[in-house]
Every structure is written in C-alpha cells, then in structure tokens.
Amino acid sequence: MPAIIPLPAPDPDPEDVARGLADLERHLAAQTPTAPPPATTHNTAPAGLPVRAESKRVRRLRAEVAEAHEVADLQEDETPLLVDSPKVRKRRKAAHQAARLHELAKNPQMRAWQAARMRRTLLTALMVALTLALAWSTAGVQHFAAENAPAWSPSWVFAWLVEPFMSIALLGIVGARAYLGTRGQPLNDPKLVKIEWLFLGLTLGMNAWPYLPWVAESFSLSRLVLHILGPVVAVAIVTALPIILAAFARLDHDRVGDRAGEGLTGLTYSGNGHDRVRRTAADVAPLIERTQKLIAAGTLPAAPSAYRIQRALRCAMDDARVVRDALKEVA
Template sequence: MSSTTTTPADGHADLARTLTEIERQLAANDLPAPVEPDPAEPEPAPDTADGENEPAPDLHPGVAGRARRSGITRRVRRRAAEHAEAHQLLALESDTAPFAVTTEKVRARRKAVEQAAALWRLDRDPRVLAYRDARVRRLVLAVALVSLTLALAWSTAGVQAFAAEGAPAGSPRWWFAWLAEPFCSLALLMVVAGRAYLTTRGQPLQDKAVDRTEWVFLGLTLGMNAWPHLPGVADAFTVSGLVLHLLGPVVAVAVVRCLPRLLAAFAGLELPDDAVPAGPGEGPEQAATPPGEGEGPGGIAALDPTQPPPGSPVAERGGTRPVRAVPARRTPPARRSTRLPEPKRRTLDQLREEFKTALAARPAGFDPDNGEAIRRTLRCGKKFSVQLRDDYRAGRIG
C-alpha cells in the first residue's frame, strides 16, 4: 500500500502558478497590478447611487473588485476620454485650412460679378451699339407704319360716307366710294416710305414739292372725314362724333410728320466717349480701361490668375496671427506688335476746305447737317465735325 506525500516544494510551485495566472489576466485587461489594502484602514463601501463609481461592466468579476479598489471607475474613464478629446480639438484650432477654401456662395458671387463685368464691356462695344440701334429703328419704323395703316383704314369708313352721299347700299356709287380713301392712302404711304428709307441711309429728303404733296393728301383725308359732321352740316352735331371721325386723320398726320425726324435722329447717333471695341478673345479675366485723350481705346489690364482674389483677412484662430489676403496685381498693358498709323493732324481751316470740296462733290453718305456724317466723311474728330456743321448752318461755309 503506497501513500502520496506532498512536499513543501510542490506547494510553492502551485502558488507561483496561481500568481502567474493573476498577472496574465490583469495584463489582458490593461489594469495595474492589484494593490493590497492597508489592513489598518477599512475598505470604503462603493457609492453606487448613480453608477458613477461602478467599474466597466465588461470586466471579469474577479478583476472588477481590484479595478474598484485601484480607483479606475467609469467616471474616471469618461473624464479621461473628455480630456483626450479636448487635447485633439486644441491641436486642430490652429489649423486655418478650412477657412481658406472657397465656398459655393463665394464662387456664385464671383461668377455673377464676372458676368456683369463682361456685359458692361459688351454694352460699350460699337458693334453692339450699332446692332441695338438698328433693332430699335426697325421696331419704331414697323410700329409707325402699322399705326399709319390702321389710322388710314379707320378714316376709310368716314370718307366712304362722304363720297357715297346717301347712295343705296350695293349700288355702283356706293362701291366706288370705298375706293376714295385707299388710293389717297396708298399715295401717302408711298411718299412716307420713300422719305423714311432715304433718312435711314443718311440722305433725308428735303423737298418742298414732296412736303406739299403730303399736306394735300392729309388735308383731303381730314376734310372728307370732318365735313359731314361739322356744325351746320350735320343734322345733329355732336363733338364726340366729330372727334371720332377726326381721330384717324390726326394720327396719320402725326405719324407722317414725326417719323422722318425720328429716323434722322437714329441716323445721327454717335458713339459714346467710353465706347471700347471688345477683343476677339476677351474673357471675364480682362478688364477694359476707359480710353485716354487719344482716338483709340485704352489698354487692357489683365488680372494675374496665380494670385488669390482680394478679400478680408482671415479671423484669428487659436492665438495665431491672421492671414492677410494678397491683393491682385495689375499687369501693365502689353504693347502690340504692330503700330497703327497715326492719323494726320489737320487744322480747322484745312477741314473747312475739305468740307467745301465734299459739299461740292456730295460723296455717298455725306450730309452737311449731320455731324456724324461729316466725321465719317472727313475722318476728323467729333469736336471739329460739330463745328463744321454749325458753321454750315450759320452760313459761314457754303
């Protein structure tokens, strides 16, 4: 019969293995080594009223007691996480990169500004001004001719009543009375259309015979409309009836007298002083400067695309100095490779002699009463063309 005897060495080995297991478990849970409480002081009871001092619920039950005794509670862990987050936020406060990024609102505003600048330059292009003037002139001419046609058609009924003189409806005289106004109106429209076209070509027709012809046709139309409704002629005179029948002829007279003058004013339109022709490749990044004292347009100032746009300095963040925006640099206007020939300088007396020659030869487009026509024909400045026009009107040239 055999018996097993336990030696002291075996007891020490078991104790060493137990301590090794405890250290391995503590290392796996990232907890410090357990601290034995002071036997002289009683262990404080955990305050579990609000759960602040409770250890993390995922710890091993045997390790939870040691974590509570070492002071690493849920409240400590939350406070440590809060401090770590604060340190990370302070590190990001000094970074101003997000404030340098252009936002969509700023991009939209800059795009609108560039478009407005391009439209501003385009509105001062002589070609755009000429196109706009031509459109408005065509519109005015069309409205005037339509108004004149309707006014003459309105007076046709009144003239028919005057020409029929009580003829029965459907009789030959009643039908022929409808033709009295149309052939007068067509003749008047022929004169007005001819004068309007000549005026648009810079050759306004100033002929007394044509003026008398217009007044004869207008007088006939006015008289034939008003006669049956005059006091003493009409059976029952009313002012409203007379005015109603005079409406068509009065409108026709107004159109005939005003249309040539309007077209002459359109033909005499001059370019504004700040008119600058837009270049073929001019984009939003170019800014046109107003012309100087010379006859040509001013230089073109280009913005440097590598420089940031001007703006307010970035606000101070985290004790750092504000980043000031660098203003955009204006580059001097580039010199053109080819030089335009300088126009010859002529005195006012020389221009008067050329004006007399043009007055005798009458070249195409020359009108002594139009300053713009004089400027285009003699190729002189606006000031001299106006002076020559005034001298011609005053009789000092001729």
C-alpha cells in the same frame, strides 16, 4: 498463539513532508481549469489598487473629449476661410458680368448695333401705328364717299376703296423716305412732302366734313374728335418719322471710346474758323457731297446759308456751318 503487539511509527522526516506537499500542489494545479485573462482597460489605477473595467458612459465621454481635441486642432487652420462661399461666388460672378457688359456698351460696334435695333423697333412701331390710323379713318372716308347710298350698292362698295388706295400711296412714300433715312440719305424733296400733305389733308377733310357744326344736323364734339383721330395721328407720324430717322443717321458711335476711363467727348472750340474747317471737313465730307448735289439740282442756292443747309440735310447746326464754310473754301 501469542498476541502481536504493534510497534510505534517512526517520526516523519521534514524534507519528506515538504516534498509531499509540493507534489500535492502540482497535482491540484493540473486538475484546476485556467481562468481567462482580465479585460484590458485604458484606465490606470494607482499602484496597489485593482483595475476596473470602463463603463459605457466613460467610453462615450472619452470619445467626446478626443473629438473635441481634434476639432480644436482643425479650427486653428484658416484655409476654409480663404475659400469663397456659394453666395460670395455668385456675387463675384454677377459683378464680373456687369463690368464686362459696361465695357461692351462703350464699344462702337455694340453702340451701332443697339442703335440699329432701336431704330428698327421704332420704325416698326410707327409704321404699324400709321397703318392703324389710316385704317381707322377708312370708315369715315367711306361714309363721306358713299353719300347715304344703299348698303351693298355699287356706290357703297366702291366707297370702301377710296381710303385704301390713298393710304397705300401714302405708305409707299413714307416707307421710301423711312428706308432712305435709315441709310443716312433722307429724302426731303418738297414735291414728296406736298404729296404727303395732300393725301393727309384729303383723309382729314373727308373724315371731318360730315361732323362739322355747319354740316351735321346735331353737332357732337366727341364724334368729330373721334373721326379725325386717325388722320391726326397719321399727320403726326408722317411729320415725326423723318426727324427721328435723321437723328439716328447723325449718331456718332465713336463718341464714347473703348479706353478705360474715357467718357463722352466734349465740345471743341477754335478761335479760327478756317482752322476748324480744315480739321472737321473730312468728318462732314458726306454732308458736303449731298449739299453739292442739292445745289446742282436747284434745291439749294449756289451759296446756301447754314440754316438752309441744316433744314435740307436735317443735320446739326454745327455741321451745317462747317459745310457752309467748306463750300466757301471750295468756291
């Protein structure tokens, strides 16, 4: 069999080669998996350079810069400075309350209430002190009245009753004068004053007698002072109480006005006494009426002097002069 001689292959066409390469590339692209897109970043890189992902430090610094820009913009707004702080608010509230209290203190009704409260407090304190002073002297009076009687004997027991019944009578008189004094009608009848001094004198004498130098076996000044302390305090309270109550009764609560900027009313003077009586007679009308009652009762003469009127009514001397002049006008 004859041998087969292979023929040489023809040269490939360039278009066929290009077509084959394109088919090969499409086949490889279909077989290769798609890569994920790169992470988006906020950094910008110059053209031609690759973009890198931001680090944690860069992101933190970028957030701080953004926050600083926002704070700077807010700091330019002065509205928070117009809002009062708690401390300023508290101080303004205290100042407002102080101004209201100051304005209220000038109100005549408020001044009358304050005077009534103070008068009640003083009267209570003085009456309690008077009661304690009379109770203090009870032991001294009992020692005087018992005259060394045996303990729990009838004389010794009844001696304890001497000071209480005198004290109760004295407190009754003082209480009546105090009550009338708070109502602007001081009770200054000479008979009542003499009765008060009689009770106080008896209490003082009975407390001091056993400890006087010519009576006591051994004189002691400290014991004498200790035993007369109660009666002395009682005498002082009984003397001072009518004066204090009369002063409260003469208070003029309208003297400080309630208009802004008005202070104490100053003293006024007039060259004509008759004009002054016409101007102030209405203000002292209650004093004139009381003076007329005292004249009718015989306590004051028909034409009393200003001094006598002042002593009888326990009023100011200026008011007493006005009352005197008014009575002369009426006569």
